[in-house]
Amino acid sequence: xxxxxxxxxxxxxxxxxxxxxxxxxxxxxxxxxxxxxxxxxxxxxxxxxxxxxxxxxxxxxxxxxxxxxxxxxxxxxxxxxxxxxxxxxxxxxxxxxxxxxxxxxxxxxxxxxxxxxxxxxxxxxxxxxxxxxxxxxxxxxxxxxxxxxxxxxxxxxxxxxxxxxxxxxxxxxxxxxxxxxxxxxxxxxxxxxxxxxxxxxxxxxxxxxxxxxxxxxxxxxxxxxxxxxxxxxxxxxxxxxxxxxxxxxxxxxxxxxxxxxx
Amino acid sequence: xxxxxxxxxxxxxxxxxxxxxxxxxxxxxxxxxxxxxxxxxxxxxxxxxxxxxxxxxxxxxxxxxxxxxxxxxxxxxxxxxxxxxxxxxxxxxxxxxxxxxxxxxxxxxxxxxxxxxxxxxxxxxxxxxxxxxxxxxxxxxxxxxxxxxxxxxxxxxxxxxxxxxxxxxxxxxxxxxxxxxxxxxxxxxxxxxxxxxxxxxxxx
Numbered sequence: 001x002x003x004x005x006x007x008x009x010x011x012x013x014x015x016x017x018x019x020x021x022x023x024x025x026x027x028x029x030x031x032x033x034x035x036x037x038x039x040x041x042x043x044x045x046x047x048x049x050x051x052x053x054x055x056x057x058x059x060x061x062x063x064x065x066x067x068x069x070x071x072x073x074x075x076x077x078x079x080x081x082x083x084x085x086x087x088x089x090x091x092x093x094x095x096x097x098x099x100x101x102x103x104x105x106x107x108x109x110x111x112x113x114x115x116x117x118x119x120x121x122x123x124x125x126x127x128x129x130x131x132x133x134x135x136x137x138x139x140x141x142x143x144x145x146x147x148x149x150x151x152x153x154x155x156x157x158x159x160x161x162x163x164x165x166x167x168x169x170x171x172x173x174x175x176x177x178x179x180x181x182x183x184x185x186x187x188x189x190x191x192x193x194x195x196x197x198x199x200x201x202x203x204x205x206x207x208x209x210x211x212x213x214x215x216x217x218x219x220x221x222x223x224x225x226x227x228x229x230x231x232x233x234x235x236x237x238x239x240x241x242x243x244x245x246x247x248x249x250x251x252x253x254x255x256x257x258x259x260x261x262x
Numbered sequence: 263x264x265x266x267x268x269x270x271x272x273x274x275x276x277x278x279x280x281x282x283x284x285x286x287x288x289x290x291x292x293x294x295x296x297x298x299x300x301x302x303x304x305x306x307x308x309x310x311x312x313x314x315x316x317x318x319x320x321x322x323x324x325x326x327x328x329x330x331x332x333x334x335x336x337x338x339x340x341x342x343x344x345x346x347x348x349x350x351x352x353x354x355x356x357x358x359x360x361x362x363x364x365x366x367x368x369x370x371x372x373x374x375x376x377x378x379x380x381x382x383x384x385x386x387x388x389x390x391x392x393x394x395x396x397x398x399x400x401x402x403x404x405x406x407x408x409x410x411x412x413x414x415x416x417x418x419x420x421x422x423x424x425x426x427x428x429x430x431x432x433x434x435x436x437x438x439x440x441x442x443x444x445x446x447x448x449x450x451x452x453x454x455x456x457x458x459x460x461x462x463x464x465x466x
Binding site: 187189196198201205206209213214218221238257 | 275276277278279280281285287290291293294297298300301310312314339341353354355357359372375376378379403406407408409410411412413414415416417418419420421422423449452453
């Protein structure tokens with residue numbers, strides 16, 4: 001449950017507008033994997049959608065966390081804006097205290113509307129207040145059996161996040177947790193695919209050039225590969241391009257020998 | 263994750279082709295396996311099925327003390343679907359990743375999450391592939407390298423690439439062996455030529 005708030009209730013029109021923003025962000029969250037290139041980008045997208053979904057937010061950060069013996073271990077973090085990156089680094093790397101760490105360890109939504117005078121984080125609060133950021137809403141990202149991370153939403157003004165904002169944040173956090181939970185696995189799978197595609201595109205011609213060089217001057221495959229690499233380095237041209245050139249020249253010569261005399 | 267000597271050799275060849283000292287495909291496989299263990303407690307291994315225009319290359323890696331016989335369920339992810347391919351470009355291969363687990367139903371939630379995250383029904387297939395379904399006609403990356411080296415050797419002897427490939431295939435059929443065996447035999451002739459005269463005379 002989130003901390004209490006004394007702010008007045010939002011109007012019906014504001015509520016409708018906020019819910020429309022939330023729906024848009026949830027729609028964007030679904031379909032996130034298509035075209036996503038790496039883990040940082042995926043987390044950064046989730047942070048951007050979070051900032052758009054939660055009323056009053058000036059920026060948001062998403063952190064992939066592991067909690068071990070009441071200690072948090074940050075595996076990755078991403079933010080929708082540079083000021084969020086600075087604050088989250090301060091929280092995790094410099095001070096080791098703050099709303100996100102509390103939210104993750106206690107597995108509950110945490111918020112503050114006056115960080116400069118915040119007693120719960122006596123080192124973090126004043127430092128962030130001096131940066132001109134006064135409101136924070138931190139929500140743990142939890143899938144059925146475990147905590148996978150946390151989401152921080154920040155605003156420059158005081159008392160920005162009320163019960164309504166916390167409620168919308170929690171509605172966004174549930175599917176965001178699914179995305180973050182699977183992000184690591186999907187990002188690694190995507191990285192592996194990219195590496196394999198790149199390697200498979202060039203390996204055949206490199207091997208053909210290795211065979212050609214071995215046929216011309218003998219030696220092992222390793223020696224021929226080393227020779228290719230030397231040419232590549234001395235000419236400052238990629239190995240695959242050198243290999244392709246050697247193969248193309250040999251094919252041209254083979255075809256020329258077959259050509260009928262003019 | 264346990265990386266066999268064969269898989270290590272295959273991944274080393276592929277890594278060498280990347281020309282990026284910061285990238286080691288074996289390490290990426292290890293990281294993927296670690297992420298799979300985190301996501302699925304009963305995860306026991308993975309396989310990659312690489313299909314080029316002419317060859318099928320299966321790679322697999324199981325966790326320590328687990329093997330194909332322990333697989334009770336699988337989740338297949340056709341990875342090419344998620345990568346944006348430049349207009350007009352043809353990917354070098356289609357790559358299918360399959361995760362294996364030792365507990366039935368282990369991938370149900372993940373399959374549903376992936377379908378939602380990728381906005382595509384069928385982005386992840388449950389129990390579509392078990393380790394025994396890998397084709398016997400498959401080759402390893404090391405064997406593929408031998409075939410391509412032999413093609414290069416024949417190109418150097420005046421064959422066009424198509425003729426070289428046909429020659430290699432015909433020799434393999436004639437000798438009743440796989441193309442990689444014919445390729446290795448052809449390349450072994452080079453090694454014999456490389457041996458010092460005294461070594462060759464001592465073999466006679």
